[in-house]
Amino acid sequence: MDVILLQLLNGLDKGGAYALIALGLTLIFGTLGVVNFAHGALFMLGAFCAVSFHEILNIEMVAIDPEKTTAWGTPLEIRTPYVETYLGDFGHWMLNYSVPVSILLAIPVMLLVGFVMERGLIKHFxxxxxxxxxxxxxxxxxxxxxxxxxxxxxxxxPQTAPQTVRGAADIGAALGFDPGVIVYPYWRMVYLGFAAAVIGAVFAFLKFTTFGMVVRAGMADRDTVGLLGINIERRFTIVFAIAAVVAGLAGVMYTPILPPDYHMGMDFLVxxxxxxxxxxxxxxxxAVAAGFLLGILQSFASxxxxxxxxxxxDQIIxxxxxxxxxxxxxxxLLGRKGVMES
Amino acid sequence: MVLKNSSPTSDLIFFAVFAVAVLTMPVWLEPIGAGYPDLLQKFAIYGLFATGFNLLFGLTGYLSFGHAAFLGVGSYTAVWTFKLLGMNPIPAVIMAIITSGIFALLIGYVSLRRSGIYFSILTLAFAQMSYNLAYSVLTPITNGETGLRVLRSDPRLFDGAGEAQGPLLANLFGFEMTGYAGFYFCAVVLLIGFFIAQRIFRSPFGIMLRAVKTNQNRMTYTGLNPRPYTLAAFVISGMYAGLAGALLCITDPLAGAERMQWTASGEVVLMTILGGAGTLLGPILGAALIKYFENIFSAFNEQTLHEIFGFLPDFLEYPVVSVSSLFVGEGWHLTLGVLFMIIVIFLPGGLMEGVSRITRLFRRKPQKSEPSRATAPAE
Incomplete structure (x- = not known):
């Protein structure tokens, strides 16, 4: 029982990443009818937003302390990031929370990337x-x-999670199992919550706003919505940008789990x-259900x-x-009839 | 497009011209720096691979994203044949074709139940499964990450196992399959493969395959079941891929699992599209171009760029070199990606469409003055 629970938890965070990327892919496919093989690259771009944010914060001021020397006899260099010098404690806090804070950078960047991509390239296809x-x-x-x-x-x-959520929680002990059996890193919990929040936000956006209603109508019958005098193309551009943001955020938050490199997008894309x-x-x-399902199945198989x-x-499940x-x-699992069959 | 201008004579002439062109490649590719056997072998091998892929994708329109699996199976079979039977390439080729054919039959039988993107995903899934298994559980057969190679201790039934001397290279009745001998072996196999592909293009079977691409429903209504035709095309194209894999091992007896990765499948798709899917010559051109870029561009460095752009004034030379250095050496993939996007955006028919556009441009003008000019290009 405890082993099953552990694998369930392990599968959930990976499933969260799959679900977020797949959600964006499906949004793009459902609205624009475009199969976007660059979606993995968007995930990667998001991850590198976190990396660049971290690097910008870490631009350091080097001061040489003439009093002290290092073990090698050279003058001791004291390196302090500029943010810490200028912003004090807040700067320190920013450095610590660089991954979640970089969401603030990732959202405008990914919106822009999505917008440019759709207007510049996808539109013609x-x-x-x-x-x-x-x-x-x-x-x-x-x-x-x-x-x-x-x-x-x-x-x-490699990127580090904030100090406070760096350890692991002994979930097993809280649920009445032996301590130390079910240990789950806090950051993965954060990721899971984050994925659920983003998925919920996207669904709520589509379900409860007028914009979302138009988009759903456009997914069902694009021509008719166009005939009603609604500029569906512009909405779809925004949907593309939103999908790019979702993929980007999935990438940002995934950096402490998997150190980002340039081909991580391709690995996730397939x-x-x-x-x-x-x-x-x-x-x-x-897409969401299958994302979590496959994530969990994968962790059970391992x-x-x-x-x-x-x-x-575990390799082929x-x-x-x-x-x-x-x-x-x-x-x-939940597909509609007549999509992509011709 | 393909059906017009084809008569048996023009086909033969086209084939003869192609054969001469392939066999004299070492001569006429010398000036652009591609006249060395290792690269020429790659041209021939990947040309064959892309030709086979084109028989499926170009004719039936089924986009397989898992063709590298057959390449890998062919490679492993060839190395095992070397290990068990000896270093003669001919049994290796035959065994590779048979095994990859069987493999393709199994995968094709399942995958062809679906069409469109579902077919692509199914083939991709099978290829990834083969790749992952080759890396992990099948290590006794595939030797995992290290790659499968021929060892001195292998039984090698026909050519005296355990001989201490002599390099372990494929050996066709005394000719070692390296350098130009290896290239000519590959070139001859490519010519045979090309000839068969040409026959398939012209045959009733090929027309059936085109019918599958054009309108499968109508084909069904006329009382024809498209499944056997597509399955046959899938198997044939899998055999081509297996043959290409065997040739890779004949020129260099080492088989690794990375040959089956989906990026390798993507590469053959790129080659075919780049050259022009559905044309005979296109895939071979595309394969040669990509392999040329890979070998030549990735060998460039800033030094060579400075030599190339040395004629520019200094204030221009520096920015030109620094920009173009992004596209060569390690960054040749960037060139590939950009080139690829340009081709798909502006020339969806690939290079062959570009060629036919240009020939049309040139032919339109003289046609007014001399209407008797009837020499049709073979493709």
């Missing part, structure tokens, strides 16, 4: 075949990835596509007990599930 859309966004993903590689280098850049297809193309609840029976199952679901339930 509405009426082209899906293969062309896949290919051009794939090319874009390579370009974005290589730009990040030139700027930040090829090595992963899995997210599988998630989208399993959930059903164009179904938002499907249990030693399971691996002993089916060696290697997601794809295996995808194959089975596509063959048994061709439209995915």
């Amino acid at each position: 509405y009426n082209r075949p899906h293969a062309d859309q896949i290919l051009v966004t794939f090319g874009l993903a390579i370009v974005l990835q290589e730009i990040i590689k030139t700027v930040f280098g090829a090595n992963p850049i 899995l997210s596509f599988v998630v989208v297809v399993v959930g059903g193309m164009g179904s938002l609840p499907g 249990m030693n007990e399971v691996k002993a029976i089916l060696p290697g199952i 997601i794809y295996l599930v995808a194959v089975v679901i596509l063959l048994v339930r061709p439209r995915g």
